[in-house]
Amino acid sequence: MWWLMLFACPRRGELDAAAEVEALLKNSDQAWENRGSDGFDPVVSALDAAFARQPREPGVLWRLARLRVGQAFAAEDRREALSAFADARGHAIACLSVEPAMLQRDLATFSEAVTGLPPAEQPCLSWAALAWAQWSIALGPEATRLDVPRIEALNEAAGDADGRTDWTRALLASVSDPPDYGAAGKYFVAAVSADPTDLSRRADLIAYYALPANEREVAAQQLLFLDDKRAVTPEDRAAVQRGKRLR
Numbered sequence: 001m002w003w004l005m006l007f008a009c010p011r012r013g014e015l016d017a018a019a020e021v022e023a024l025l026k027n028s029d030q031a032w033e034n035r036g037s038d039g040f041d042p043v044v045s046a047l048d049a050a051f052a053r054q055p056r057e058p059g060v061l062w063r064l065a066r067l068r069v070g071q072a073f074a075a076e077d078r079r080e081a082l083s084a085f086a087d088a089r090g091h092a093i094a095c096l097s098v099e100p101a102m103l104q105r106d107l108a109t110f111s112e113a114v115t116g117l118p119p120a121e122q123p124c125l126s127w128a129a130l131a132w133a134q135w136s137i138a139l140g141p142e143a144t145r146l147d148v149p150r151i152e153a154l155n156e157a158a159g160d161a162d163g164r165t166d167w168t169r170a171l172l173a174s175v176s177d178p179p180d181y182g183a184a185g186k187y188f189v190a191a192v193s194a195d196p197t198d199l200s201r202r203a204d205l206i207a208y209y210a211l212p213a214n215e216r217e218v219a220a221q222q223l224l225f226l227d228d229k230r231a232v233t234p235e236d237r238a239a240v241q242r243g244k245r246l247r
Contacts, residue, residue, distance in 0.1 A: 017053045024050040025059050032063075035070070036232040043067050058120040061095035064088075065127035072134065073200045074234035085135035092128030096121055111153040126161035129154040129168045137175055137208075144175050163194025167201055174208040181213035199226055199239035206246055223247060 028046035035043060047067060050060045065088040072084035093103065102113040114125060129151050136147040155168045170187035173180040188205040195201065202222045210219035226243030230236065 021050045021054045021057060021060065025063065028063055035234060039234065040067065040071055058095045058124055061091045062123040062127050065092035065124065065131060069127065069131050070235050074238045082135060082138055085131045085138065088131035089128055089135060092124045092131060095124035107149050107153065110150055114154055114157045122158060123161065125154050125158035126164040129158060130164050133168045133171045137171060148172055163191040166194065167191035171204065171208060174212065179212065181209060184209045185213070199231060199236040202226060203239040203242040206243065211246065
């Protein structure tokens with residue numbers, strides 16, 4: 001019977017790789033918290049090493065998506081931002097334990113495929129939806145109209161995710177045809193309330209809701225938050241610059 005254990009138990013190399021990846025992910029999380037002072041490079045180094053060891057591990061892939069979203073918000077060049085959002089979407093979609101062909105089929109099949117996934121993959125859904133929404137909106141209305149149903153399917157499957165799902169809902173409501181500014185305002189408030197320190201959410205609230213809806217008082221209140229004293233991360237500092245251009 002001893003030979004059955006060869007198949008039932010993980011090999012020593014697999015255990016070692018898993019332990020290494022777990023340590024690297026802890027390092028990447030600490031580096032993520034310190035990116036305001038150290039930049040993104042330490043996060044990149046830790047996640048690249050983890051990806052080299054376990055390229056299908058959901059914890060690696062959703063963190064890569066988070067990293068690329070952060071880099072997109074911090075990017076000074078529009079093309080660089082678009083590329084980063086696309087990369088983020090790709091990492092997050094690759095994280096899902098779904099056959100790629102299923103994601104290319106009709107909307108009903110797509111929605112069914114991304115529903116009821118394991119808990120480890122839940123962050124992948126919300127990061128994929130947010131990155132996809134940002135990418136589509138940046139490309140323009142035609143891309144957004146084509147992508148909205150699948151973005152919504154990912155977002156609904158994700159559930160609550162530190163306000164990211166509300167952020168995505170707000171973005172989609174603000175660019176719908178016609179725009180639903182009532183829903184956009186409600187969801188932006190929820191997204192900002194979930195993480196008041198994230199200045200990118202506030203910059204999006206101003207750009208996609210307050211100014212287009214002519215909510216000047218709301219815009220003025222949010223612009224007060226977009227100052228250098230509150231900017232901690234590279235994304236925050238880019239959001240402050242966005243705010244200056246929106247004044």
